[in-house]
Amino acid sequence: MITILKPNTPIEQRDQLVAWLKEQGLEVDISEGKEYTVLGLVGDTKAIDVDMLEMLDIVEKVRRVSEPFKKANRKFHPDDTVIDCGGVKIGGGHFAVIAGPCSVESEEQIIEVARRVKAAGATMLRGGAFKPRTSPYSFQGMRADGIELLLKAKEVTGLPIVTEIMNESHIPLFEDVDVIQVGARNMQNFELLKALGKTDKPILLKRGLANTLEELLMSAEYIMAGGNENVILCERGIRTFETYTRNTLDISAVPALHAMSHLPVVVDPSHATGKRDMVPPMAAAAAACGADGLMIEVHNDPAHALSDGAQSLTPDQFDEMMKTVRTVRQAVKGNE
Numbered sequence: 564m565i566t567i568l569k570p571n572t573p574i575e576q577r578d579q580l581v582a583w584l585k586e587q588g589l590e591v592d593i594s595e596g597k598e599y600t601v602l603g604l605v606g607d608t609k610a611i612d613v614d615m616l617e618m619l620d621i622v623e624k625v626r627r628v629s630e631p632f633k634k635a636n637r638k639f640h641p642d643d644t645v646i647d648c649g650g651v652k653i654g655g656g657h658f659a660v661i662a663g664p665c666s667v668e669s670e671e672q673i674i675e676v677a678r679r680v681k682a683a684g685a686t687m688l689r690g691g692a693f694k695p696r697t698s699p700y701s702f703q704g705m706r707a708d709g710i711e712l713l714l715k716a717k718e719v720t721g722l723p724i725v726t727e728i729m730n731e732s733h734i735p736l737f738e739d740v741d742v743i744q745v746g747a748r749n750m751q752n753f754e755l756l757k758a759l760g761k762t763d764k765p766i767l768l769k770r771g772l773a774n775t776l777e778e779l780l781m782s783a784e785y786i787m788a789g790g791n792e793n794v795i796l797c798e799r800g801i802r803t804f805e806t807y808t809r810n811t812l813d814i815s816a817v818p819a820l821h822a823m824s825h826l827p828v829v830v831d832p833s834h835a836t837g838k839r840d841m842v843p844p845m846a847a848a849a850a851a852c853g854a855d856g857l858m859i860e861v862h863n864d865p866a867h868a869l870s871d872g873a874q875s876l877t878p879d880q881f882d883e884m885m886k887t888v889r890t891v892r893q894a895v896k897g898n899e
């Protein structure tokens with residue numbers, strides 16, 4: 564349920580109402596928008612008398628929220644959420660570009676890629692240390708050593724780092740990581756989501772291989788319900804009957820998620836297409852439809868990459884892609 568307060572409601576009266584709602588056993592999420600203050604009520608709201616609430620002088624409107632996701636809902640929080648990722652903002656007009664290799668492979672590799680993507684305009688560095696691979700015989704990642712190398716690359720370039728977690732017991736290893744990624748395969752690992760809800764790290768939550776947008780938002784809700792509201796959503800392609808591309812990029816997820824939720828939305832065209840040549844045009848499409856950021860795989864020697872070489876851009880190709888993305892963003896902004 565949401566309660567929209569009248570403009571210029573005195574803070575003391577707002578706080579009195581909030582205290583009363585809390586006494587009724589509800590959790591109250593206060594969102595101070597540009598015009599209105601919205602009180603998002605979570606819990607068993609059946610006992611609340613909507614007519615009585617609406618009669619109060621300070622209340623403009625009361626509405627029941629039918630969607631099962633509450634804290635992630637745009638109705639609870641009309642303004643875009645802006646998340647600080649180790650000094651780099653994302654959301655609400657702040658566009659972030661997360662680039663780097665699929666896997667961290669060596670110190671030379673990650674530092675060279677970090678330098679090159681930074682020079683091209685990336686704002687964060689990605690690199691998998693714990694890798695979720697389809698085959699147990701494929702490279703599984705450098706694990707804790709990979710995180711150490713990412714931290715070295717951060718020291719050299721200043722880029723905040725984004726890397727994937729696969730197991731709740733590894734959370735202590737991520738203490739100095741700026742953004743923790745939950746991969747597509749773990750989108751519904753609810754125990755992991757609950758554990759991440761107790762941290763204060765920004766979480767990049769990737770859409771599952773065959774999950775609906777509502778399921779993605781329910782997974783975000785798991786993290787937010789634990790107290791961590793710093794969730795970034797990521798569209799990375801879904802399984803369809805099409806086999807030409809690795810997955811099918813659901814570009815319409817961007818405006819749909821923006822309508823449903825206040826959380827920032829990032830697009831990963833690398834895992835969506837699986838094909839290097841398709842990454843720049845899909846990145847441009849994401850920028851054109853209002854994505855808050857991109858996640859792009861870049862490798863200094865894609866032909867010899869230990870994972871996902873076929874979808875990795877070279878640093879030069881990434882540089883070209885960034886020019887196009889900037890032009891597209893400029894053109895879209897010009898039309899606003």
Ligand code: PEP
Nearest residue numbers: 691746747748769799834
């Ligand atoms: C990744 O980003 O490294 C990754 C494994 O992606 P996804 O979870 O989207 O497959």
Ligand code: MN
Nearest residue numbers: 665860870871
């Ligand atoms: Mn990959």
